[in-house]
Structures are given as C-alpha cells and as structure tokens.
Amino acid sequence: MAEANNRIAVVTGAGTGVGRAASLALMSAGFTVVLAGRRIEKLEETASRRRHRQKPGGVRRHGRSRFDRSTIRQGDGGLCRLDVLFNNAGMGAPPVPFEDLSLAQWQAVVATNLTAPFLCTQHAFRIMKDQTPRGGRIINNGSISAHAPRPFSRPIPQPKHAITGLTKASNLDGRGYDIAVGQSTSATPRPR
Numbered sequence: 001m002a003e004a005n006n007r008i009a010v011v012t013g014a015g016t017g018v019g020r021a022a023s024l025a026l027m028s029a030g031f032t033v034v035l036a037g038r039r040i041e042k043l044e045e046t047a048s049r050r051r052h053r054q055k056p057g058g059v060r061r062h063g064r065s066r067f068d069r070s071t072i073r074q075g076d077g078g079l080c081r082l083d084v085l086f087n088n089a090g091m092g093a094p095p096v097p098f099e100d101l102s103l104a105q106w107q108a109v110v111a112t113n114l115t116a117p118f119l120c121t122q123h124a125f126r127i128m129k130d131q132t133p134r135g136g137r138i139i140n141n142g143s144i145s146a147h148a149p150r151p152f153s154r155p156i157p158q159p160k161h162a163i164t165g166l167t168k169a170s171n172l173d174g175r176g177y178d179i180a181v182g183q184s185t186s187a188t189p190r191p192r
Contacts (some may be wrong), residue, residue, distance in 0.1 A: 002074055005031065006081070007031045007081075007083045007084070008031065008032050008033075008034070008080050008082050008083055008084075009023075009026045009031045009032070009033045009034070009082075009085070009086065009149060010032075010033075010036060010084070010085050010120075010124075011023045011026065011033055011034070011035060011036065011084065011088055012036045012086065012087055012088050012089035012114045012116070012117075012120060013036070013037055013088040013089030013090060013141075014033070014035035014036055014037050014043060014044055014046055014088070015035070015038075015039050015041075015042025015045065016042055016046075018057065018141065018160040019037070019046075019048070019088040019089070019140075020042075020045075020046045020087055022086050022088065023035055023046055024046070024049060024110070026084065028035045028088075028111070030083065031083070035047060036089070037089065038089075045052060053152065056077050080129035080192075081131040082124055082126070082127045082128055082131070082136055083136045083137065084136060084137045084138075084139070085120060085121070085136070085137070085138045085139070086114075086139045086141070087116070087117035087120050087121065087123040087138065087139065087140045087141060088139075088141045089108055089112060089116060089117075090112060090113050090141060090143070091108065091112045091113065092109065092156055093105045093106070093108070093109050093156070109159065110158070110159050112190055113156070113159040113160060113163070114162050114163065114166070116160035117140055117163060117166065118166060119165065121138055121140075121181070122181075122189060123172055124136065124138055125170075125174065125177075126176075128174075128177065128179050129177045129179070133178075134178050135174075135177060135178025135179050135180075136178075136179055136180075137180050137181075137182070138174070138179065138180070138181040138182070139181075139182055139183070139184055140163050140166065140167045140172065140181070140182070140183045140184070141183075141184050141185075142163050142164060142167075142183045142184065143156060143157075143160040143163075143185060143187045146175040163183065164183060167181050167182065167183040
C-alpha cells in the first residue's frame, strides 16, 4: 500500500449508515476518502462530521453511487492511486407480495446491488493493476438476506448471492496483481 498520507479510498453509499461509518473510519486512519453517493446533501453531512472530529484524512465528494477513472483524478489531470474500494451502496424495494413487484423495481435493485459493484470493481482493477506500488483492497458489502431472506424481500437475496460469486471470482483474478477482494455482510437495506 501507499504511504499513509497518500492512501486513497472510494466508498460508495457514503452518505449514511455503514458507508458513512466506514468513510469516517478510513479518514481517521489517514486516508483521503472519495465519498460517492446519490444524495449530495448526505455526502456533505458525512464530510462535515469529519471536519468536526478533526480527522487527519482528506475528503472529496462525488455525486454518483459508482465511480470511474474521473472520480479520483488529481487536479492536474493525472490519475491518483486507489488503495481501497468499498462497494457499499445498496437499495431495497417496497415490501410487497411477489406478484406485485414490478419489473422496474426489480431492475433498480439489481442495477444498484449487483451491476454497480461489478462496474466499480472493473474500474478499480484497471487502476490498481497500473499503479506503483501495484495492488489494493476491494470490499463488497453483502447482506444477511442472501442466506436468511425475510418475507417480501424478493429482489434483495438474488443480487446479494451474486455478490458472493463476484467477490470470489474477483479475488482469484486479482491475486496475480496484489489485489485482494473480500466481502462484509450487513443487514438488508430498508425500503425507501
């Protein structure tokens, strides 16, 4: 990993809950953290908590729930390094009977809980393979719902099962490049 004062982390879903807590912990450890999320006002709240606590790490806000190479570019246009990616952003759907869940609701959950982490992991691999020193860490947030679903939680267990597969396959692919991919498990997001 890079020197302590040059470490960069990206946290998706950084505006609330687990993402906010992880962001603050990384800042406390000296990382510059790119806060990614859909709601800028929540990212601002996370950033302000860091300022109130006088944490040593930096912060940048990014108004999308996933990132690409442009997210972590330096001011001069050069690409920063990436040491940690925490794929945390997630969403649920209204708790309705199976037959009442719309295709749009299903697709929104799959896009956020599976497709976005896939795309973020791809971007992270590209950056981590090319940087010096090479490598980094990727953490995918799973859900207990993948193993113990609740009633009316139809669209959540399926992509969270797939996150486990993405994590295991990415970890195997990353070994030769010093990229470690692991998974955490949290509670299922509440419907919005």
